[in-house]
Structures are given as structure tokens and as C-alpha cells.
Amino acid sequence: MLSVEGVSADYGKSRVLESIDLTIDPGESVTLLGRNGVGKTTLLRTIVGLHPAAAGKIAFAGENVTRSPAYLRARKGIGYVPQGRGIFPHLTVSENLRLGAAAARQGPIPDHVYDLFPVLSRLSQRKGGVLSGGEQQQLAIARAMVSQPRLLILDEPTEGIQPSIVQQIEETLREIRGRLKVAILLVEQYLDFAWSIADRFYVMRRGRIVEQGSPRDSDPTGIHHLLGV
Amino acid sequence: MTSPLLSVENITVSFDGFNALDGISLQLMPTSIRVLIGPNGAGKSTLLDAIIGHVRPSSGRVVFKGRDITHMEEYRIVRDGICRKFQAPGVLESLTVMDNLNLAARRRRECWRSFSRGVAGGTYEQAERVLKLIDLAGKRNLPAGQLSHGEKQWLEIGMVVASDAELLLLDEPAAGMSHGESEQTAALIRELSSQHSFLVIDHDMAFVDQLDAPVSVMHMGRMLKEGTLKEIRNDPQIAAIYLGRDKEASVA
């Protein structure tokens, strides 16, 4: 589904990603771990197309998208939920959702989106900017799902969210992966959650992938060590 | 009993009707360290913003050295003795490493005193000292824009230290550092705390532990609890909202 081969990226003049290799199979759920500032967000942005790759190759669904602009990657089926949620503050909830649908050249908003997030139908005429953090996060995920992506990329979706909502989001992601068969690439610091949802994980440190494996045959304490705790 | 260096009194900051800070209070004594933890979005950075005048609270006040600085201009607050390191490294890219430090170390920040060519007494030595401290002596004449991310992080800590302010606000100083580096940073902060006060934000519990200082937990714009790291860890309420989801912390 997604293959990242030897991708490097620079920020200004300093290199923040160094020859990253990463793959995700269709329907698979992969977690990217690592401390703050190791380049996880930059890697996601590079995959989505918001940050240029200085070297290497990114392929999605068998197509080389390394040089494709972000909007084309979105239309090919990459859904993105950024850190900080990226809600358009002056657009209403339904406009935020319509944007997800329209931009990816899909028709009306599919019903299952409201099924996933019932709270949104009640809020549909509110401005994005006035929603609570949890509501915004749900909207961000829903908006990404409207375009019916084949890969959903989430950057710390539980950051700053109340525990009760975190639980809802967890359940929703399980459903997205389980019932809707959408592949997931998740950056998460909440290890329990990450562990429970991941088929495989990668660990990053200082711009490199330093470890990968599956939660089933890895020892969490070893991972903790890698995370620099 | 000395009076507090910094006293944040009942501060509220709101954006678009959403309260990023909701009646926060905090006191900091001279030559002490305080650690702020809490989930992202809890309002920690906003608290630092409010202290240094970057955002203006809608109510409450900030008192520094007995003086109300709530509505003071940012640069005056800094001259008064508060310096801050931002989360994203904010080094001055076209200046050299040494010039970055020199600017931070300068005492004479008024415009009319900036035309002398020589560096004012002590500034240069201070900058030299910090340059060694942050281990960038080899790159002193390199434009800061050419440093790596980690080096920029170091340089920015260096700039804050060089400013010799009485109160240093550090927003995630150890982010992006290796284990050893963050240990070094913690040691540096502890050492400097004999002369300065620190307000430190970090997520890394190991780092927090090394700082060996009282911890305040923020959540949803409020102060949840203050205490030692140990007390915090054992607090069931905090475990539920914060540590509970961060297994690594309890393991460490």
C-alpha cells in the first residue's frame, strides 16, 4: 500500500530525516513511536506531501508519488489528521466535512461518517473554531474519512483530549481499521493505546528508524529503553 | 521568609471564547526549579506566554520581583529578568553562533547604546563561557541557520542561560536530545539553579526526575496538583488523566 524507501528530508539546512524505510500493507495498522523532536511529524508530512523529500522514494498503491503534490496524494486515498487537528476555524462543521468530500472528488458526505461520530450531526452548523478539543479531533478524523481513504494518517490524535473522548477515538479507530478495512499510520505517545491498535510498530530516534517489530513479539520495556526513558 | 520571585495570580487567557488558561495561580521562589507537566494542550506553553507578555490575560495578574508585569511590554519584561526558550528553536539564522550568544548576553539592550563596536564588560566572557557549556565552541563562527536541529536546541538554551536572567522559562529543553544529552541538560539546570530560578516544561519523566524539583500538573487550562514527582505519580486522579496513559512514566 505505502512504501517509503530511503527517504531523507531537510528542515532549512539541517537534515531531520535520514534514509527512512517504512512499509504499510493494505488494511494494516502501523504505529510510529519516538520522543518529541525525532522527526515523526516531519515523516508524516513528507508522506502526505507537505514537506519535500530530499532523497528517496515514496510509493502509494504501487505509484511513485515522491514528487506528487499533496492534493494529488489526498485524491489517491491518503487521509491525514494532523497534529493540532487542522480544523478550519471559520468554516462550519458541515463545511469542514464537505471540504473533505469535495476535494477528494467524492460525492455527498457518506452516512457512515456520521455513524462513526454521531456528535457531529448535532454540531453541523457550528464554526470549527468554537468546538472543544475533543470535538475538533473527531471532526478532523471524520473529515479525513469523508474522502474514503485507503490509508489514514494520524498525528497524535489523543493529544490534549479528555480521557472519555480518547476512549471514543480509540474505538472509532478500531472500527475504521476493522470494519472499514482502512490502513492506519499512527503517531502516538500513549503507548497503551498505540500498542493495542498496532499490527506493527517503528521506533524513531534522531531522524532514523532504529527499531521495528510487532507488539506481539516485543517486550515493551525494551521499547521504553529505545524511547529514551 | 523571602518573598516569591514570581507570582502568577488567577490568570485567565481565552481564544475565541475558549479558555486556554482558566484561573491559574503559581508561585516561584528565588533560586528554585519548578517543573510543569501535563498533556499537550493543557495550557503550559500559554502560561509561559502569559508570563512573558506574549499573550495578555483577560483577568488576573503576574507579579515579578514584587512588580506587576501583566501589561508590561515583552522586551521590558525580559530586561526585568525573565528569559524564555521557545518550543521550536528560535535561533537567529543569519547571525553566527557567537553573535547569537553575544546578543543574548548583552546587558545594554537599549538602542542608543548599541553603536559601540566593542562588547560591553563581561558580555563577551559570559558568551564564551556559555559557548563552552553548550559545546559549540567549534562552530562559533558558523551561521546559526546551518546548525542541526539538536544544536539549535542547545544554542537556544545557551542563549537563555547567557541572558543571565533571574527567571528562566524553558519550554521542552530536552526535546530531541539523547538520553545522555538530556542528563547533561538536567545537570546544567540544577547547577545554574544556585543563581537562577527555572520554570521548565517537559514530557520526559526521566528528565523531570533528574531535575529533582517540585512538579505542577496542568490539565485543561487549570492547575491540577503541585507536589514532588513521587507524590504526583501516586495521585490516582492524575494517574487517570495523565500518567495513566503514559505507561513509560510509571515504569521509569
Next chain:
Amino acid sequence: MGHAAIIAGQAFNGVSVASILLLTALGLALSFGVMNVINMAHGEMLMVGGYLAYVASRIAHGPMAFLLALLLSFLGATLLGALLELTVIQRLYGRPLDTLLATWGVSLILQQGARSLFGAIGVEVVAPRWLNGSFAVHSGAFAGLSLPYVRIFIVALTAVVLVSLMLFIARTRWGLYLRAVHQDREMAQALGVNTRWVDLAVFAVGTGVAGLAGAALALIAPVTPTVGQNYVVYAFLVVIVGGMGSLLGTALAALSIGLITAGAQMFTSVSLADVLLLVLVIVFIQFRPQGIVFKRSRVMKEA
């Protein structure tokens, strides 16, 4: 002519001056708000619109020919704007001050081009017959008031353009894209909005509207190679006062500037009224540096 008639007449004059300013400033406000591009050649789009109206009036005749001229001006300026975006502006995103200089170069070239094509002497567009004359009040408090049809037409045209643009932005899919790009360019892109197209369209439509302004201006003034220069500086002031990328703010700013100018001109000379206007703008930014309409939000705060 009574006082009421004079005041009403001057107010109308202010509105009609504001109309042309607004048509000119709309495109600037859009491209500045959405793309952070300052187009110094915007005034030349006015000029191009005027010359196209002239050409159209030479080709087509009859009562509706002027409407054709408006259409041609709009389309021609739109195309030219698109060309400009593709060749120059596109290379300069993220460097607003540099766009300012480069587009100044473009404006020099366009001026010289017009001079070579049409000569240094201005050309004239004759208003269609149905716009001759004026709406006159003969009795009552407003006796003596006379509103030229040409100016009424310009005000109406501006109102139509403003309302259609607002509806377009509020109601259509493209408008939604535009608002999204304005608020968070990256996120819009990540959701599949082709921001290249949005930029191109915004810029081209903005210049197209300036083309319309040029055609409208041609009804009351000659078209010369430098006609745009007179208007563009004031249009920039409108954008500054109006606030970034807000159509409503731009409209209010244009209206205020038009009315202030018209009012000041009654008491002092035209030149001093211009100087007074600048002083007022500088005073204004002391109180509202962000302009009349400014959306403050957390997202923008953190950006």
C-alpha cells in the same frame, strides 16, 4: 440647490468614487489575503480593461455593445492575470516584498506595451446612449440633485460584482476551497484541494474584476497607459484599512475612503484632500493596525 441636495450629491459622489476603488481593491484584497501577494501591476489590469473596452466599442455597435465590452474587459484581464500568475507570481510565493518589486517591473512593461499599441495619447470609450443624462430631482428637499446615469451604473455594477463574489465565496464549492486555503493552506492541500488552481483562479478573477473597473472607469475618464497608477495607490490604502482578505472590510474601507475624500474635497482642494486621507490612514492604524475586519483565531495565532 439646497444643503440637503448638496450633501446627498456629494455622498453619492463619494459612493461612486468608492465603487471604482472597490472594484480595483477587491482583487488586491483577495490575492493579498489568500496568497500574500502584492501585485503592483494591478493598476495596469485596470488599464488593460479600459483598452479592451475601447477595442470592443470599436468592433461592436448598438445599445448593448458596452455590456459586451465589459465582458471582454473582464475576460481579457482575467487571462492576462492568469498569465502573470503562471510566469512571474508563481515563482515568488512566500516573498511578498519581492512580488511587489517584480510586479512593478511587469507594470512598466504593460504600460510601455500599451503605449506602443495605442499610443501615448489616451483613447476614449463613448458611453452608450442609454447611459447619457442623469436622474434629476426637481422638487422637495433634494431639489437640484442630479445623479448621472453613468455613475449610477458604476455603483450598480460594483454592487453586483461584490454581491456575486460574496455569494460565490459563501455558497459554491470553489468558494469553500478558497476559504479553506485562506485559513489553512496546508490542511486544504492535504485534503485534496489543488491550491495551485485556487491561487491561479483567485489571482485571475481578481485581475478580471480590476479589468471590469477599468471598463467602468472608461465611461468617465480617458484610457491612458498610466491610468492605473492613479488608482492603485489608493486601492492599496483601501486594502490596508480594510483588513486582510476580507471582502466586507474592503467594501467598508472603500466606502469610508470615498466618502471622506468627497467630503474633504468640498472644504479644501483636491490635493490637500489626498494628503489628509493619508494622514487619516496613519491615524487609523494607530487604533486598528489589523484593519477594519480582522479575524483573530487560535489557529492564526499559532501559525
Next chain:
Amino acid sequence: MKKRLELSFDAAMLAALALAPFYLSSYHLSLLGRFLALAILSLGISLIWGWGGILSLGQGVFWGLGAYVLAMHLKLTGLAPGDIPDFMMWSGLDHLPGWWRLFQSPLPALVGAIAIPAAVAAGLAWLVFDRRVRGVYFALITQALALAFSTLLISEQAYTGGFNGLTDFTTIFGRVIIDPGFQRGIYWITLATLALCFLGCRWILNASFGKVLLAIRDGESRVRFLGYNPAAYKTVAFALAGALAGLSGALYILHVGVISPAMVGVVPSIEMVIAVAVGGRASLPGVILGTLLVNFGKDWISSAMPEVWQLAMGLLFILVVTVLPQGLAGIPGAAARLFRPRRKRQEPEAPRREMRKGAAMAAQEKD
């Protein structure tokens, strides 16, 4: 060794310019003189734009203030006692306005030609920068200022000479202008002033002031959080640039003998900036060269092919900005890069990000 080489180049260059009166034709000497005077203005633009990141499209105002103040003095010195300047007479004035008398003696005129533009620049800059209005907004406000200034000069004909401006000076500081020896003297004075200003600018920029200015260009807000007040530094820089502009204007009219609103408005103000951009906005020798080249080029092209001049100028703007943002001074660096292995070029997305940032901070700055 290298230092000595550079020094000898400096000396050779200065000597070449100083000896210009002996080998240049009188016409070219007078051109060189007025362009050297303009180069002083360019140094100021480099100071605010190249170093401080402040683009002003209104430098003609400060230049013009300097020129007008000295012109007023020159106009007065040529008068018989009790007489008033010709234009006042035909504008209906019958006595000299009081404020004209200020510039009757040379010293106040010289001081005024520098201090008045500096003060006006400082006042404007403080009003605007203190409100954290900057970037494009500032550029546009200064452009409006240039327009208003020339409009005002024209409309106050009785006091300013109106559209004609001030001209027809006979003596300067007791010397007759027509005297060829005087011409050389003015040339040398201009050259010496330029050299002094160049050294002064270099000194200021090497001092902390220059560092802070550069730092402000990099991150205004970061500098504020180091305890510096960017508005104060920018205001001082802008006032310095204003003073240099005034000095330049005053020297310029000694060469040209005329100042008029057409020389201070929107278009000349932008041309001043372009000369700096061509030379390389952040390089002091570069901007001097740029000023000389653009102005000699203008003189040459507009003689050879008047119709082409605007086209050439327009193309030059576009090319310099898109292809050579560092101007002529960037050529050696660009050439050096050609021969060095280099990293992949940044993709267009990277500047886009800055752009969004730019949009958000346009009026009110953010971090």
C-alpha cells in the same frame, strides 16, 4: 596579506574615483557625481532593507526633504536683499514666509537637510513600527506617503515652487556654480561624503546595532524576547536611512541644480529601491555599484532607444527579483556554488509553508 591586498584595492578604487575629474569628460563627470550622491541614499536603503528587512517605497520623500531644504537655502542666497524668490512672486506672495528664513544661513540649511528628513522618518517609523505594522503594509504606507508628499509639494506652489520645483541657483556658499573648478570641488566633496557614509554604515553594521538589525530581520519576535525593543531599532535604522537620503538629496541638487516634485514621487522612489536590488540589497559595495550601473544604464539606454527604456527597466526588475535576489553582489557566490557539489533544490512546498506564516503575520506578528 589578504587584508593588505584588499586595502590596496580600496585605495586604488578610491584613487580612480578621486582622479576621475582628470580623465572623464565633463558630462560624464557630472553624471558620475550625481550618481555617487545617489549612492549615499542607496546605502541607507541597504541599511533598512538589506539588513533590517524594511522595504520603503517612500525614500524619495526623505531624499526630497534634504534636497528641498538645501534648495531653499540656495534660492535665498541668490536673492538681492528684500527680494523674494521668483515663484513666490508669480504665486501671489509678497513677502518671504518665516520658515524660509530658517535656511537663510548655510549651517542651519546643512543641518536641516540631514536632520529634518531624519526626524520625519523617525516620526513616521515610530508611529507605524510601534503598532507592529510591517512588511508589505509598511511598504504600501510609505508609497502612499511618497504620493502625498509630491502632491503636497505641487499644491503649495507659493511655498515650494509647485510643479516646477526649485531651480536656477547662482551661487553656493559664496562660489559661483558655473565655475568649472567648483564643479570638480563638488565632485570631490560628494566622493568624500560617500566614502565617509560607506565607512560609517560599515561601522554601524559591524557594531551591535547591525547585529540586532539583522536579528530583527530573522525573527523580530525572538529579538523582542531577548529584551530588545525592535521598534526602537527599526526606528533608528529608518531615521539613519532618512538622514542618508537627505544628505544624498542635498548633494544631488548641487550637481543637478534643480529639485522638483517629479523627482521625489512614487516612481523615483521605486527606482531607488531597484538600484539597490540590482546591486544586492545587503552588500554595501554592491549597492553603490548597483546605483552607478542602473543610472548609467538608464542614461545610456534612454539616449539610444527611448522607447525601450521602460521595457528594459521592467525586465530588469523581474529578472533581478526572480533570478538574482541577491543582486550583482550575489553573482560571485552563485558562481562559487556552481563549482561546488550541492544539495537538492528545495521543492516548491517549502516556501509555501513560509507563505502561510507570512499571511498570518502580515499585520500583527506572530511566532
Next chain:
Amino acid sequence: MRSLLNRYVKLAVLCLCGLGVCGASSAQNGTVKVGVLHSLSGTMAISEVTVKNATLLAIDQVNASGGVLGKKIVPVIEDGASDPAIFSQKAQKLIQQDRVVTVFGGWTSASRKAMLPVFERFHSLLWYPVQFEGNECSSNIMYSGAQPNQQILPALDWAFEKGKKRIFLLGSDYVFPRTANLILKKHIVQGGGTVVGEEYVPLGGTDFSSIITKIEIAKPDAVFSTLNGDSNVSFFKQLAAAGITQARMPVMSFSIAEQEAKSMGPSLVNGSFAAWNYFQSLNNPDNKKFIAAYKSKYGKDAVLDDPMVHGYVDVLIWAAAVKKAGSFDPNAVRKAATELGWTDSPMGQVKFADNQSLYQTAYVGQLQPDGQFKVLWQSKGALRPEPYDALAFPGKRCVVK
């Protein structure tokens, strides 16, 4: 790297200095250079390009008849770019670099004022073809354009004759309108009339809405307009749109000639009045020849007007003066020019007075639908040029050395 840059910059400056050495050139035997200095770009190009054309036509004609003193005239054309400083710079170039024997050019007073010190300094001679505000007489300038007493005052006399006593003064904001209006005001008051308003718009201004309101309030018998160039189009269009006709309130323009009328579309200004020293419709043999020659050189749609004729006549008188003086020396030429006596020209009989301005006839015309002016009135013979108006500037006299 830095020193590399420095060296590079300095070398370039050295080259630049060298440029000047090989710049000078001199006239070839058998030819003589004259300068033609007008704005070919910028706002004034509108008016000045045609004057340049007429000047070149006259040079052609002189060359065709064998040149002057056996030499062919070579015009060196320069662009003043509507910028006084450039006029001064180019004048200096023409005199010093090209070694021209005289210069034909200038339009705005600003350009003339800027060139004046140059011509005085280098003892050269400028032929200035445009009506102006007077108050100047330099021995290095030949003023062929009308003085105020040859254009605006005759027009005022004519208006008074027609019973128009309430006058509104409207002008572009520059020196000629302001000074002309100052003179007009004195004469209007002296003649028993009233000035009911005086307004100026910036050059190139296009919005007249407020001024038209003021005119409507003032209700003048006539508007005396010294508006320049394009502003006229805006003014007349907006006047017509406001429903003010020429019959109700006539406009007397001092800057609208056939060129302007043509570009404005005659229908717009139809019926308005103008005062000049030449109209294309003047019926005399010289004018017919001139019109035919100009049209054959520049196309049959070309129209001619007052400043063009002055530009043309200047060259012819210069050539005659050179012949009379037997030399190209400016000093000899200017003396000879004032001693030539009456000459036939397209505008009637003219001659240079000893104050170096031109004796010429004043005409008032009304614009016809075909774009030509119908001459309604003309002064009794050629009027003596008076650079200083005796009423407005008492005691001032013109002395040419």
C-alpha cells in the same frame, strides 16, 4: 569570498569610469547637430511627441532646401521622460557630449526651468515652443510660445465682450494654471467681473465629481480651464454626464487644441471654446503647405495644433537667423533672430521681439463636430509679447543681455 566580491565590484567601477573617456564625439564635416529634447515617455509624452514630429519635419524641409551654411542638419533626439532632472541631464548631454549648436524642446515650465541653468552655464540656446505663464526671460532661451498677454488675456477680453462676467477658474495643479489664474483674477476684477471659484486637480486627476458640484453651486457664466491633457477628457465627460451643456455654461480652454480634441472625440467637447495663436483651420498659404507636408510625412489622419506649429516655426526661424548671422554661434544667432523682421508662417506673420519672445496673433475658436476650430475672433494684428503682466506684477521688466 568577501574580497572576491570587493574586487569584482571595484573592477566594475573602474571600467565604468573608463567608459567616460571614449564617450566624447564631435560633429562631422558637412553636418551640424541640433538637439531635439522632448518627453517621449511618461505623462507628457502625450503632448510632446507630436511637437517632436513637427520639429523633425521642419529640419527635413531645411535639409531639402540645402541645409544651413552648406551643412546638413542632424537632429539628436533625446527623451526628457517627463522628468525635469532628466531634461536638465539630457540638455547637458546634448551640449557637452553631442556638441549640438542649439536645442529645440521642452513643454512644461518645470522642464524649461530645469534646463535654463544648463543653457546659461554652457552659453547655448534653447527654443521653447509652448505657451507659458511668463515671468521669465533668459537670454539663452527663445520663447516662441504665447505669453499670457497673447493667449489668456485676449480670451478674457472676448468673454467680457460677450457678457460673461462670472468666471470659474479651473486648472491642473501646476505652475501655468496657477500663475495664469493669478493674472486672470486681477484682470477679471479690474474689468468688473467676479471670480466665483478657483479649483485645481492634480495632474492626471480623473475625478471631477466634487468640482462639478462646486461649479453647480457657483453658477458661473463661463469656466476658464487650464486643465492639462487627459484630465480634460474626464472633466468634459463628467460635465456632460451631470447634464451641463456648453450652451448653458461654456468652457474656455487654454490647453485643448486639435490634438486633444481629436483624442477626446470632438463630440464630447463640441461647442466649447479655446484660445490659441494657431488653429489648423487658419486659411493662409503657409498653413496649407505645412498641413500637406505634415500629413504626407506622418499620415493623413494627423492633426496639427499650436505647439506643433511653434516647434516647426522655431526651426525655420533658427535656420534663417543662422543664415543672417553667418554662424552657428548661439549668441550671434539669437541676436540675428530678433532682427529678422516679420516672417510669414502658418500662424500668420510673426517676429521675435527684442525680449526673445514672439510677436503673434491671438485667436478664439469654437470647436466644431469635425474636430476643427472655427475662428470666432482674432486680435488686431500680432500682439507684442509681455513676459511680465503689468497689472499682476507691476514694476517687473524683461531685460535680455
